[in-house]
Amino acid sequence: MSTLPPGISAPASALLVRRSTGARQATLRESNLALVARIIQAHAVPPSRADVATAASMTRATVSRLVDELVAAGIVEEAARPAQPRRGRPATPLVPGSRLVALGLQVDVGFLAARVVNLRGEIVTEHVTPGDFVASDPAATLRRLGAVGTSLMSALPAGLRIIGAGLALPGIVSVEEGLLRRAPNLGWTDVRPARLLGERFLAGLPLTIGNEADLAAGTVAETAPGRPGPLTDFLYLSGGIGIGGAVVRAGRVAAGRHGWGGEIGHVCVDPAGPTCRCGSTGCLEQYAGRHALLAAAGLTDTTPSGQVRHHAAAGDPAALRAIATASGALAVALASVINVVDIPTVVLGGYLGQVLPWLRPDLEDQLRARVLSARWAPPRIVAADTGPAPGATGAAFVKLAAVINDPARWIELTGPTGHVG
Amino acid sequence: MSTLPPGISAPASALLVRRSTGARQATLRESNLALVARIIQAHAVPPSRADVATAASMTRATVSRLVDELVAAGIVEEAARPAQPRRGRPATPLVPGSRLVALGLQVDVGFLAARVVNLRGEIVTEHVTPGDFVASDPAATLRRLGAVGTSLMSALPAGLRIIGAGLALPGIVSVEEGLLRRAPNLGWTDVRPARLLGERFLAGLPLTIGNEADLAAGTVAETAPGRPGPLTDFLYLSGGIGIGGAVVRAGRVAAGRHGWGGEIGHVCVDPAGPTCRCGSTGCLEQYAGRHALLAAAGLTDTTPSGQVRHHAAAGDPAALRAIATASGALAVALASVINVVDIPTVVLGGYLGQVLPWLRPDLEDQLRARVLSARWAPPRIVAADTGPAPGATGAAFVKLAAVINDPARWIELTGPTGHVG
Known part of the structure; x- marks a missing residue:
């Protein structure tokens, strides 16, 4: 070896x-x-x-x-x-290869994304549309994402071959069944996206769906196509309006018995805390989700991304207080998770990664006090270097990784030359 | 298959x-x-x-x-x-076989236990000594356990062959190194039990140490020697003065990267809650540990085991209130864990199993509200049928399982007849 x-x-x-x-x-x-x-x-x-x-x-x-x-x-x-x-x-x-590409799609509470990625992990083309999809209509939203995808595909450089499509969703997904069971922030229940994306769009393209944080975590791991990361064992948090999470062991997402694990955003930080869209109270995302952070900092959601970071950098007390609240909640939730799964490395995605410099000192202090084994394995926090909509990239990666992990099957499916039709 | x-x-x-x-x-x-x-x-x-x-x-x-x-x-x-x-x-x-036996030992905050178990999972002989070992001296306590073990061994029926000894400890254990790193309730840090148990006692007997909840969980799983249980995937909670925990997947304890995971007793239920011996605040065991429950029920620790159950059965309001507090805390902690690890079956050991009839209605209601995937995989709570000091049994089981999983190695070590010397 x-x-x-x-x-x-x-x-x-x-x-x-x-x-x-x-x-x-x-x-x-x-x-x-x-x-x-x-x-x-x-x-x-x-x-x-x-x-x-x-x-x-x-x-x-x-x-x-x-x-x-x-x-x-x-x-x-x-x-x-x-x-x-x-x-x-x-x-x-x-x-x-640069010619085999996969389409990665993502529905988030705050945006729709479509992205074409090649086997080198390079983004060939992409389209990210901001929007507010809280309590949205699944059919209308997925039709719109299908349209975004169609416009992207029609403008694709010649000579590329699309091997499949992946879709990242912010909720509980039954991957084998292609079924989104529940996405609390979208307000969606029991949605089958393959049909709703539009048959014409997906014609012949095999679609795989997955949880956005599970997929985004795959872009950071050592198994990421074209850009292997240094990490094999870590917790991943997606820092969006919701906070998705993933537990990664030995380079693989450990999503549990039904594939529904890793929901670190719904670890309870304070049972007397605010009601969450999931129906529980005091979930981590009620303190450290993007909406919560903006509200606590006295900023509106229409301000550009990165706004909290800029206010923090300028020493704005409200922004710093909001970050302190988020860091306290993150410490409580992450310590609980680390005590249970014994993985002391945390990768913060999205805006959580952006504000890490202000989160870190307090977060690390609190984790040292709250994690039973901190003395021997001090928790380490790093920012994910993923860019926007990492779930879309991860969704494409799943398709690309399938080719790398079993090239013979791909060759069998496409014939020995594999040339683009 | x-x-x-x-x-x-x-x-x-x-x-x-x-x-x-x-x-x-x-x-x-x-x-x-x-x-x-x-x-x-x-x-x-x-x-x-x-x-x-x-x-x-x-x-x-x-x-x-x-x-x-x-x-x-x-x-x-x-x-x-x-x-x-x-x-x-x-x-x-x-x-x-009935003649191959292992010695299981356990140090708990509230007792010392030594137990001899055969390959059928039958207890051949045992000795459980109650005591208060909070902030105890490791050397004196382990010497005392060694003495308990010696008296047990000297009275062993003829014709038995002891294949090894296991020791269950309530804390963070590095199994490979034979090192207890930290047991907050005992107040022990960096203890190597093999030496302290007494050389004469352990002479020639290979000792394996482990976390008590990890070992106790093994007595419930389908892999338990002589008495395979029905469960392959579950969360285990040991209900003692401390609350140990284990995550079991596919019949094996998933103890994480260093073997320090499963500490469900130190999942935070309320960051503003009481200080825990581990140094954190609001840990589950501060609400649902035996001491906490007795105090909340207005009972003293010198009352016989099962006291809370008897008071609850008699409708004592203080006991029922104490159980309600414990059940609220259990719901918060278990929901967080199930959201992260996606294992909806919980096995309650010790006194928690005893009071399950009073815990269950409220606990199940709250879990249904707090677990994201409860609609499709409603959490199920069962009481462990383990008896006292299940960690000691589990410690013996580890040694016995090693023989069953690799009989050839055992035969090689002992010669083909394997008779008792």
């Missing part, structure tokens, strides 16, 4: 094996294709065939054959050789 | 395979010995060799050879044949 690049961890490899032995027995070729694809994905510096052979403990000849297959399918590309090699004929650097 | 008895679940089998392929490649004989041992453990009605062959999908001859090995090692015994078979020669029922 020691020759594998850092992004390829033992759990990820083990996972691959377990998946493959589930429905069908993976052939050696299938496992090897996946291993080579993952190595090329995870290398920070584009590796040569020889580098891949070393990392995979395979012969040069075997790796060359596998790489040729991956190149033909568009999963891997050969980059330009360096201009001035030190000696001899330069090796060809291998990079993830 | 469908021919396996209910106690042998797919996850357990998968686990077995994963463990075995870790350090060394399990031979077919090793895997088969373990499978046969587990089948005999899990069968509610003692199976014959033919039953085992069916369940394991092996030939009669192979199973007979494996069973003979397990019988010679004392891991399995042949029970008396039924007196009146329906037809032909009766098959010999196979049961777990």
Whole structure:
């Protein structure tokens, strides 16, 4: 294992094996294709065939054959050789393909997003529309998102092949059934988005739906296509109007028995606190959600994003007080979660990441006092480097990761050349 | 898999395979010995060799050879044949061995316990000493527990073989290092119990330590030696002076990255609440721990166990108010945990299980309001049927399970006959 690049961890490899032995027995070729694809994905510096052979403990000849297959399918590309090699004929650097892309969609309480992402994790094109979708009509909202997606797809550069679409939703999702059971802030219950997005839009495009925080967390983990992060075990909080959450272990979202776990935004901070849209009281998002923070800072929701941060930076006492309230609530909720799941690394997304410099001192102090094991594993807080609508990116990543984790299946589905029609 | 008895679940089998392929490649004989041992453990009605062959999908001859090995090692015994078979020669029922036993120890804030348990999960002998060990001296307390253990061992029936000892502790334990890092209610920090128990007592006996709730949870799970329970996924709460907790998934305690998770007793119920011994405020055990409940009910700690239940049964308003407070706090903490880990089954141990009839109505109502996914997976609360000091039983079970999960290793260590010296 020691020759594998850092992004390829033992759990990820083990996972691959377990998946493959589930429905069908993976052939050696299938496992090897996946291993080579993952190595090329995870290398920070584009590796040569020889580098891949070393990392995979395979012969040069075997790796060359596998790489040729991956190149033909568009999963891997050969980059330009360096201009001035030190000696001899330069090796060809291998990079993830740029032509296979996935569509990531997101419905948030505050925006609709559509984004096309390639296997390198690069955003090819995107469209984020702000709006107020509290208590919105699911059919109208999803039709509108479908229209956003359609306009995006129609303007797509030539030569790209869309492998599938993912949709991130702020609530309890039954992934296998394609069913959003409940999104408290949207006010949606029992919605099947595939139909409502518009048949014409999705024609032939397989749609996967998921919880926005679970999907966003995947953009930060070491398994993120094209840009492996350094983290394998962490708690993720999406800092939006609602606060979604995810528990990530060994690079995978641990969403629990039905896939409904990770709802850190609905950990109770004070049972006597304000009523939450979920029906409970004193949920974390009532103190640290974007609306709560803006209200406490005396700002309105129409102010541009980043407003709280600017006011805090300017020393505005109301903004600093609002952040102190949020940090107290975050400390209570996160300490409870860390005491139960024993994962002391927290990644703050969205506006929570933006205000981290002002949150951090108090939050870290309180976590040290509240987490039982803080003395031996002091909680660490980092800001997610995700940009807006990370759920949409994560939704695209799920589709892209499926190709990387099982290239043989993709090749089988599309034929050996994988060329764009 | 469908021919396996209910106690042998797919996850357990998968686990077995994963463990075995870790350090060394399990031979077919090793895997088969373990499978046969587990089948005999899990069968509610003692199976014959033919039953085992069916369940394991092996030939009669192979199973007979494996069973003979397990019988010679004392891991399995042949029970008396039924007196009146329906037809032909009766098959010999196979049961777990009665001569291999493990010593389970427990230090609790309110008692010391030592218990000898056999492979059938039967208690051979035990000694539970009540006491007050709040802020006690670790050396003196563990010396005293060692003395309790010694008196127990010296009175052990002849013909038993002790395979090892386990020790349950109410705190943050580093299992691999044999180190108790912190037990807030005992006031202990950085204690290595193996040395303090007394060298003479433990002479040659391998000691494993663990968190009391993690170990107690193992006595309820489907993997419990000799008495497989029906549960694979649940939250466990130990109802003592402190409230320990465990998260169990697929029959295994999910104790997190360092093994320090599951501390449901230190989930914050109200940040403005009373200071906890852990240094935080408003922890669940400050509302629902035994001391808190007795104080709220106007009872003293010297009253016999079960006192709160008797007062509640008699309709004592103070006792009922105390239970209502505990139930409110339990609802807040458990809802937060279920929202994060998505496991809607809760097993209440100790006195919490005893007062469940009075806790249940309010607790279930509040959980339905506070758990996001309650509509589709309504939380279920059950009382653990564990008796006193379940941590001690669980500590013995860990040692016994090691023999069942890898009989080949045990046979290798002890020679083929496994007889008592």
